[in-house]
Amino acid sequence: MVNPAGRPAEPAPATQALVVGAGPVGLTAAHELARRGLRVRLIDAAPGPAATSRAVATHPRTLETYDQMGVVDDVLPRGRRNRAFTMYAGGRRRVRLRADYATMPTRYPFTLIIEQTETEAALRAAVARLGVRVEWGVRLADLTQDADAVRASLVHADGREEVCTASWLVGCDGGHSTVRKRLGLELVGESSETWMLADVPVDTEVEPDSIYWTHTGGQALMMVPFARAGQWRILDTVPTTAAAGPGRTEELLAAKLSAGFGHRIGVGPATWTSVFTFQQRMVERMQDGRVLVAGDAAHVHSPASGQGMNTGIQEAYNLAWKLAMVEQGHAGRELLETYSEERVPIGAALLGSTRTATTLVQFKNALAGVVLPIALRVVNTVRPLRRAVQRKVLGGMSGLKIDYGTSSLTTPESDALTHLADTGSVLMSAREPARAPGPGARAAAASSG
Numbered sequence: 001m002v003n004p005a006g007r008p009a010e011p012a013p014a015t016q017a018l019v020v021g022a023g024p025v026g027l028t029a030a031h032e033l034a035r036r037g038l039r040v041r042l043i044d045a046a047p048g049p050a051a052t053s054r055a056v057a058t059h060p061r062t063l064e065t066y067d068q069m070g071v072v073d074d075v076l077p078r079g080r081r082n083r084a085f086t087m088y089a090g091g092r093r094r095v096r097l098r099a100d101y102a103t104m105p106t107r108y109p110f111t112l113i114i115e116q117t118e119t120e121a122a123l124r125a126a127v128a129r130l131g132v133r134v135e136w137g138v139r140l141a142d143l144t145q146d147a148d149a150v151r152a153s154l155v156h157a158d159g160r161e162e163v164c165t166a167s168w169l170v171g172c173d174g175g176h177s178t179v180r181k182r183l184g185l186e187l188v189g190e191s192s193e194t195w196m197l198a199d200v201p202v203d204t205e206v207e208p209d210s211i212y213w214t215h216t217g218g219q220a221l222m223m224v225p226f227a228r229a230g231q232w233r234i235l236d237t238v239p240t241t242a243a244a245g246p247g248r249t250e251e252l253l254a255a256k257l258s259a260g261f262g263h264r265i266g267v268g269p270a271t272w273t274s275v276f277t278f279q280q281r282m283v284e285r286m287q288d289g290r291v292l293v294a295g296d297a298a299h300v301h302s303p304a305s306g307q308g309m310n311t312g313i314q315e316a317y318n319l320a321w322k323l324a325m326v327e328q329g330h331a332g333r334e335l336l337e338t339y340s341e342e343r344v345p346i347g348a349a350l351l352g353s354t355r356t357a358t359t360l361v362q363f364k365n366a367l368a369g370v371v372l373p374i375a376l377r378v379v380n381t382v383r384p385l386r387r388a389v390q391r392k393v394l395g396g397m398s399g400l401k402i403d404y405g406t407s408s409l410t411t412p413e414s415d416a417l418t419h420l421a422d423t424g425s426v427l428m429s430a431r432e433p434a435r436a437p438g439p440g441a442r443a444a445a446a447s448s449g
Contacts, residue, residue, distance in 0.1 A: 013149050015041045016327055018166035020152075020179055022046075022134045024055070024116065025295030025312035026172035027123035031069060032320030033170075034130040038327060041164065042132055043154065045139040045173075049124070052272045053116035053199070056224055056233050057306030060101070061399030063108035065317050072108075074122045079114030080227040084210035090217060091262025096210065100387060104400040111211075111397070113224055116309065140178050143169060143291065150290045167327055169291045172316065175279075177297035183288045189281030192302060196239030198273045200250060202232040203266035204257075214260030221256055234267075235303070239275050249273060278302050282347045286315075286340040294319055299347040307350055310399060315343050335409075342404045 019030045022044035030042040058079065066072035083099035101109040124134060137157030144151050150169040154162045171179025180187075206212060208225030222235040234253055254267040282299035286292055295312025319339050325331040404410055 013165045013167050015039055015164060015166040016168065017041075017323065018043070018150065018152055018164055018169045019172060020044075020140050020169065021172035021174060021177075021295075021297070022120075022124075022136075023050075023172065023174065023295070024119050024123060024309050025316050026170075027120060027127055028065075028069070028313045028316035029170050029172055029294060029320055030132050031071070031123065031127050031130060032317055033324055034127065034132050035069070036321065036324035036328075038324055040132050041135065041166070042127065043135045043138040043140070046136060047157065048136050049120060049134075050117060052274075053118075054197070054274075054303075055116045055119070055306065055309035056113055056226070057310070058112040058114055058119065059306070059310050059398050060104075060106045060108045060110070061402065062310045062313050063112060064106060065314055067107065068317070069126070071122060071126045074126065075114065075119065076112065078118040078122060078227065079112040080208070080225060081110040082113050082209070082211055082225075083110045086206070086210040086212050088212065088214035088261050090215070091259065101398070101400070104398060106398070106400055111306075113211075113226060115226060119309075140173070140182075143179070143182050145169075145290050147289075167290065168323055170316075170319065170323075171291065171293040171297045172295050172312070173297055175296040175300045177293065179291065180283065180293050180297050183291055183293075185283040185285070185288070185293065187279070187281035187283060187300065189279060192278050192280050193237070194239060194275065194277040195303070196234075196236040196273060196275045197303075198234045198236070198249065198253065198270045199226075200232060200234060200253070200270045201230045201268035202234075202257075203230075203268070204261070205263050206261065208232075212261075214257065216256055216259040219256070221253075221260060223257070282344075284344065286343060287336065292319060292323070292336075292339065298343075299350065301350060306397070307399075311346070311350055314399065314402075315339075315346075318343060338407055338409055342407050342409075345406070346402060 016038040017030075017033045017040045019026050019033070019040060019042045022030075022042055026042060026044070030040050034040045058075070063072060063075075066075050085097040086093060087095050087097070099109055127134070139155045140152055141155050141161075142153040150166050152164045152166065152169060154164055156162065169179065171177055171183075173179055202223065204223075206223075208229075210225075212223040214221055214223075219236075219238040221237065224233040224235075226232060234257075236253065236256070250267040250270060254265055257265040257267070279300045280302060282301075283293065286294070286298050294315040296308060298315070299311070301308065322331070322336050322339055326333055326336050
C-alpha cells in the first residue's frame with residue numbers, strides 16, 4: 001500500500017497511546033483508553049508508587065466518573081464520607097455547613113476523604129485488570145511528531161534508551177511536565193502563597209465527621225480527617241513551622257490549633273510534611289497535533305478547595321473517549337479538538353474559583369479576629385443565608401454544576417437526554433435543562449459507556 005505522496009505507508013504503531021505519568025490522571029487516561037480497546041503503554045519516571053499523598057478529597061462529579069469507569073466500588077471503601085464543613089473562630093464553633101445537594105442530584109452526595117496513595121492503588125488494580133502495567137523508572141527525554149505518529153525518546157532506570165512510536169501521546173506528568181515543556185506550552189498566570197501540609201495523629205474533642213476550618217485571630221488552618229482513626233491532614237496557611245527545627249513542628253501546630261478550637265489539641269509525630277509555594281497558572285491550549293496534556297501538566301493552582309486531582313481525572317475521561325473514537329475511525333480529528341475547547345474554559349474558571357477560595361481559607365484581613373465571629377454568627381442564625389452558603393460552597397467544590405453549554409458538540413435541543421449524565425463528556429451539559437447534546441455527541445456517548 002502507498003500513501004497519497006507515493007511512498008509506502010508505514011505500519012500502524014504497536015502502541016496506539018503512550019501515557020506519560022502514572023498518578024491518578026495518567027491512570028484514569030490509561031484505563032479509559034484501554035477499556036475502549038486501544039493498545040496503551042503507561043510509563044512513569046519514579047522508581048515506584050508514591051508513598052505520600054497530596055490530594056485527599058474526591059468530590060461527587062469525580063465519584064460519578066469512577067462509576068462510569070466501573071471502579072467506584074473499589075474506591076469508596078478506602079475513604080471516609082464527609083458531609084459537613086465546620087468553622088471555628090475565636091476558640092468557639094461558629095457554624096456547621098451540612099451537605100445540601102437538593103439542587104444538584106447525585107448518587108454520591110458527599111466528598112470522599114481518601115488518601116491519594118489509596119486512590120492510585122485502586123486505579124492501578126483497575127488498569128492491571130485491563131492488561132496495562134505501569135512501567136516504573138522509565139523517563140520521557142524528548143519527543144517529536146509528524147502527521148502519522150509521535151516518537152518518544154525514553155530512558156529506562158538502567159540507562160537503556162528506547163524510541164517508542166505511538167499514534168498519540170498523553171502527558172499527565174505533573175506540574176513540571178516534560179511533555180508540556182517539549183511542546184513549548186507556556187503556563188500563564190501568577191505565583192501565589194506559601195502553605196504547609198502535614199499528616200499527623202491528632203488528639204482532639206471534635207468528631208472526625210467534618211472538614212474543619214479555624215481562625216486563631218491571626219491566621220487560619222484546616223483539619224481533614226482520614227479514614228484511619230486518629231489521623232488528620234493539617235493545612236497551615238502561615239507555615240512558621242518551616243523554620244521550627246526538628247521536633248518543633250508538631251508543638252507549634254498544636255498551639256495554633258488549640259487557640260483556634262478553644263480546647264487543648266495534641267499533635268503527634270508527623271508522617272509527612274510539605275512546605276510549598278503554589279502557583280495559579282494554566283496553558284492556553286491542551287493539544288499540539290498528536291500530543292495532549294491533562295491535569296497538573298496543563299494547570300497548577302491553590303489546593304484550597306481540593307480541585308486539582310478531581311479536575312485532572314475529569315479531563316482524562318473527557319479526552320479518552322474522544323481520542324479512542326478518532327483512533328478507531330469512528331470520528332474525525334475535529335472531535336478531538338473539542339477537548340481543549342471544553343476543558344480550557346473549565347481550567348480558567350477553576351483558577352478563578354481557587355483564587356477566591358484561597359482568599360477565604362487564609363483570611364488574612366487585619367480585622368479578621370473581630371469581624372469573623374460576627375459574620376459567622378449571622379450565617380449560622382439566618383437559615384436561608386446558611387442554606388445559600390451551603391449550596392454555593394458545594395456547587396463550586398462538587399463539580400456538579402460544570403457544563404459544556406458553549407461546546408460545538410452541544411446544540412439547544414430540549415429532549416429526553418436532559419437527565420442523562422455522562423460525567424466526562426459533553427453530555428454532562430445535560431444538567432442544564434435548556435440545552436442537550438446534538439446528534440454527533442449522542443453517537444460519541446454510545447461508545448463511551
